[in-house]
Amino acid sequence: MTTWSKNATRKPETIPDDAGPSGRPPPGPLHAEANEQFLSELLGAELDDELRGLAVAAGENSQLLAELAYGLVEEGLVARHGGTVRLAESRTPRCVPTFVKLRLGELSPGCQELLKIAALQGRSFLLEDVSRMLNRPLATLLAPLDEAMSAGFVLATERQFVFRSDFLMRGAVAAIPAPARGALQREAMHHSGRSTEETDRRSWVPEYRAPQAAVVTEGDGGPYSRAHGLIMKGKVAVGTDLAQRTRSAPGVAEDERLDAEASALLGGLLLGREEEAERRAREILRERTDQPGDVAALMALTALSHLSWRAGELAEGIRLGRAAVRYCGGADPLWRLHFRLELAAKLTDLREFDEAGTLVDEAEAGLYEPSADVWHAAPAAMRARLYLAAGRFRDARRHAEQVTAATEQNAVPALLPLAYAVLSAVSLYTGDLPTAAEHLERARTSPGRDRDIRHSPRYAWTDVRVAVRREGPRAGVALLSGPYDRLPAERRLYVEDSAAAAFLVRLALDAGDADLKRTVLDTVNGLAGDNPGIAVVGLSALHANALAGRDATGLAQIVVQSPDPLSVALATEELARLHATQTSARRPRAVPAPTDPAAVVADGPAGHQPNSCWAVLSDMERRIAYLVSVGMTNRQIARRVHLSAHTVNYHLRKIYKKLGIGTRVELAREAATYSGAAAIYSVTEDKRSLGPAAAS
Template sequence: MTTWSEKGTRNPETILDHAGPSGRPLPKPVRAEANEEFLRELLGGDPDDELRGLAAAAGENSRLLAELANRLVDEDMVAQSEGTVRLTQSRTPRAVLAFVRLRLGELSADCQELLKIAALQGRSFLLEDVSRMLNKPLATLLAPLDEAMSAGFVEATERQFVFRSDFLMRGAVAAIPAPARGALQREALSHSRRSPEETDPGSWAAAPPAQRFAVVAEGDGGPYSRAHGLIMKGKVVVGTDIARRALADPAVSGDDRLDAEAAVLLGGLLLGRDEEAGTRAREILRERRDEPDDIAAMMAMTVLSDLSWRAGELGEGVRLGRAVARYAGAADPLWRLHFQLGLAAKLADLREFDEADALVDEAEAGLYGLSTDVWHAAPAAARARRFLSAGRFRDARRHAELVTAATEQNSVPTLLPLAYAVLATVSLYTGDLPGATEHFQQAQRELARDGGIRRSPRYAWTEVRIAVRAEGPRAGVALLTGKYDRLPADRWLYVADPAAAAFFVRLALDTGDPGLQRTVLDTVNGLAEDNPGISAVGLGALHANAVAERDPSGLAHVVAQSPDTLSVALATEELAKVHAGQGSPRRPRVVPAPADPVAAAGDGTHAHRHGGCWSVLSDMERRIAYLVSVGMTNRQIARRVHLSAHTVNYHLRKIYKKLGIGTRVELAREAAMYSGSAAIYSIGDDTGGSGPAAAS
């Protein structure tokens, strides 16, 4: 395959002559059915399906079509192979939108105003919506409307007016100054009571295939299909429906059909249509050959990976995820994003952070390689979740706030609930109950924007912890036996947060609920038995059973081996109770918190401001302190943390200095007291409660 810059048989200057800048006469306007022949003349070869679709989108304006062909060549977006000219990139040439804005400038001010406001309504619009927004009588719009129709911008259908091409509509929107565009769009939606994506499905179905499932223009959303973009913007039901209708149309073919198939599968996952998505995914994989750029097949493998993961078949989930990641090198970066971040999330749950980080970095690099900024909040969301799993609360909060602060192109509304849930959990871990409650309520509001989206068990788990912190164990159990009665048997939760099983067992013990304890243990033990080689799951099951049996050796093993911050804290707290011979938990002495607990948590770089403040320790110092608390010697600790005994002793001296203590006994006591407050089980001082024993 050769590019136009290599070919040289037709050059940009020759094509530019057709568009008029050289002074040569323009061709006469061509009918829609003649566009293909005109494009063949300009490019010197037979256009493929996608190019024919772009030609149709230019309407009957030969000058616009010539400008399109010129810019395709100039931007090196076409290549010829065996007499057929194909697009090499899926985006609209920037110069086409500039050309449309130039044509707008040739029209009267009233006509320009009408077209810009109409374009905000979408490809089709009602004149009464434009009238309301402009606050002008309908009769005064007839003259500028007639001018717009004569200029070839719009045409009348039986019930409404329609822009003759997506290019014309996008150019009109792009002509609105950027600072005003968003506000006017919101006002347009309020006047019409419908979004551009939801306007007149009948008109959508009647449009030519290339316009129906067209690639969104660069500068007006990004290089992604309409359905894919809507799904990522949180309009999952609408986007999935558009993709389904595209698949039902035999005129949609090639890459558009693959994109639509992938969008339907993605929508099915997000909407919780597991059986339907799984069935279609298997059909696609049976039908397909091994094509490196088949995004529908890659999305099908991703669906099966996610379904295996949710069922607790973790090895199969990771195996399929890695297979997709290997195949995805040639895929479009915006589809590759789903494959890479999906696998990264699974690896982060398994605490395989290095590989997860590499995948997120690669996904982000693919976004920066695009010609326009788009969806950069997605890698930030993945990092927020990863840092939360690692106990790096300050980093988790920073990346979650990047997601919630993202605007326009870079925002990913579908991921906003996850970001707010991360912020709620960080607030909870660091003692900010009002903040946790506020962030969780915002997560629920975001989920409600598209009511059909599946709710991850993470949200229910977060609400249970908030209830326990605010009102005590009985409030948590009330949720687990009522509103969230399926949560204790949800395998997915115990993979996402290995501390959840032990937490639930402790709630069951404190409230005298053997049924809850039995359900949790049966579920987590079954998960561990089905995944014998995955240590995070095995440690979660060991932890839950050790809490139930008051087993000091099991708890000590969790403290020594678990990579999960909350699991270590909970196990240390339980171990302290067992060693003290307490039959029921007693509220530990609260350790003073730093002025900014999140800033101090996770990196240990802040100065020690309060005597006994555990959170000023680094990750390694905290780990060593926990191992001391379960009675390990320096040599035993050295083997666990892969350091020399001399280096462990050096860390211990630093720990003693930071905490203002001088012996291992004092350090073990501090570990137990800190874990009791960090475990977020007790009611904080600000609530006026008196701890789990009193609450139960």
């Protein structure tokens, strides 16, 4: 693999002689082929699909294309494999939005305001929509509009205006302060009425090389069937009904019928019509032969994969999901998106983060194909979920916010509830309870979700944890015995969150609820028994049973073996609780009631509170400390946390300095006397390095 040094292409020979003083080519119309050729010559190799998509996204702005090219090299985002150059990291260079921001700053305040509001409407917009948003007469917008066109931001078509580049449109949206962006986006959707047939039909000028839609819908815009588009726009019940009518209508072309069949299955799953979906999926597979690109058969495999997963048959779910992905090469890229992201979600639950990330990358790369420049928020939603599971909270928040801020064709309103659920969980883990509750309410009431869509257990699960953090364990138990009484027996919960079983057992112990403890243990043990080859499920059951049985050896095994950072945090806290209780038993003293979430049951030298000392450690330092306490060597720890032995030793020196100690024996003693009185109620983190430490 070849990478480029930062200055390797500072003055490439491919830039024409009439380039401006900055060394960039002067503005001028460039077709997609010219963009690709320029970028290919600059990087010295053929471009892969993702890079070709970025070249096309630069539109007709050659300065923007040059900024993109230099940014790819200078930020180390490209790598060469054989004769092809590809993205080493799937993101836009930081210099691109900076370039757009600088260009915006050169315009008048009125023009900047117009462009930001127009960008909220999407790549194309109507001036009357902007007028309504700004509450200004149309005539007053002519001067700033003329300035925007002269500056090369937008051009006029026969009936509407179009941003000359995806990057220009996205940069204008990004220039809006984040706290205001979501609210303005919702207001823009309300004012523009983009769901109506009249305003959403696209009309490009002939010379503008936009991604060409193979099948443009009449009402939702984009290269997909109307039924498929309605479902992805969150109108699941309507889209599913349309798909069912289309598949049985006479005279429908074969590819349209297959798309309708697949759309009906997708919608049925979202609406919770599982028995009907399973019956139809099996019928489809019985009727089919090996036909390349048969999206109905591939969706049938995906549907059965999903239903097997829901039933706790994890190996079968993975097998069917892999089959759908393996044979989806001839399918439309938007259907490949579903198959790959569905499998990526399952692999994320199993903490197979590398393979899940690869599938997300492949799904996103497919969206850059000429007929599929839509729904880029879908991979962002899956990355948000992946990073949340990995404990990379900062990255999870960033990608979830991309979903909530996505505009027009890039948006997937059906995924807004998932994005808000991720934001709620991140806020919960970082201690911001008001924001966690606010995001949770948005997840429930998001305009992107059809009210008929079945509720996911993740919303109830987050609600329970917020209640526990706010009011203590009994508040959580009250929810679990009331509106969420089915949640403790929901196998899907323990697959999606490895720490859930241990959390609920700890909750049951603190509240004295033997029935809750028994339900959780029966469910997670049954799940592990049915899936003997799934390590993460076995560890989840081991964790819950070790906690219930006060088994220090089992808890230490979780610290050493679990790939889930939150499970490790809970296990280390419970080990500390056990050690502190044992110490207190040898040296009697008053101990706060265990049901008090603010209780601190620490012991040690007079006036010494290990809890306050331990809080200064980062997640990685705390984990290394506990691995030392269970007798592991630096080399063993290095393999466990994916660092070098030298780096582990460096972390140990920092730990010693922070805790004021000098030996491994003293560190083990600190670990034995530390009690966080319930990381179950408060997951701590290093604010300066939010996420990456926990992900290691």
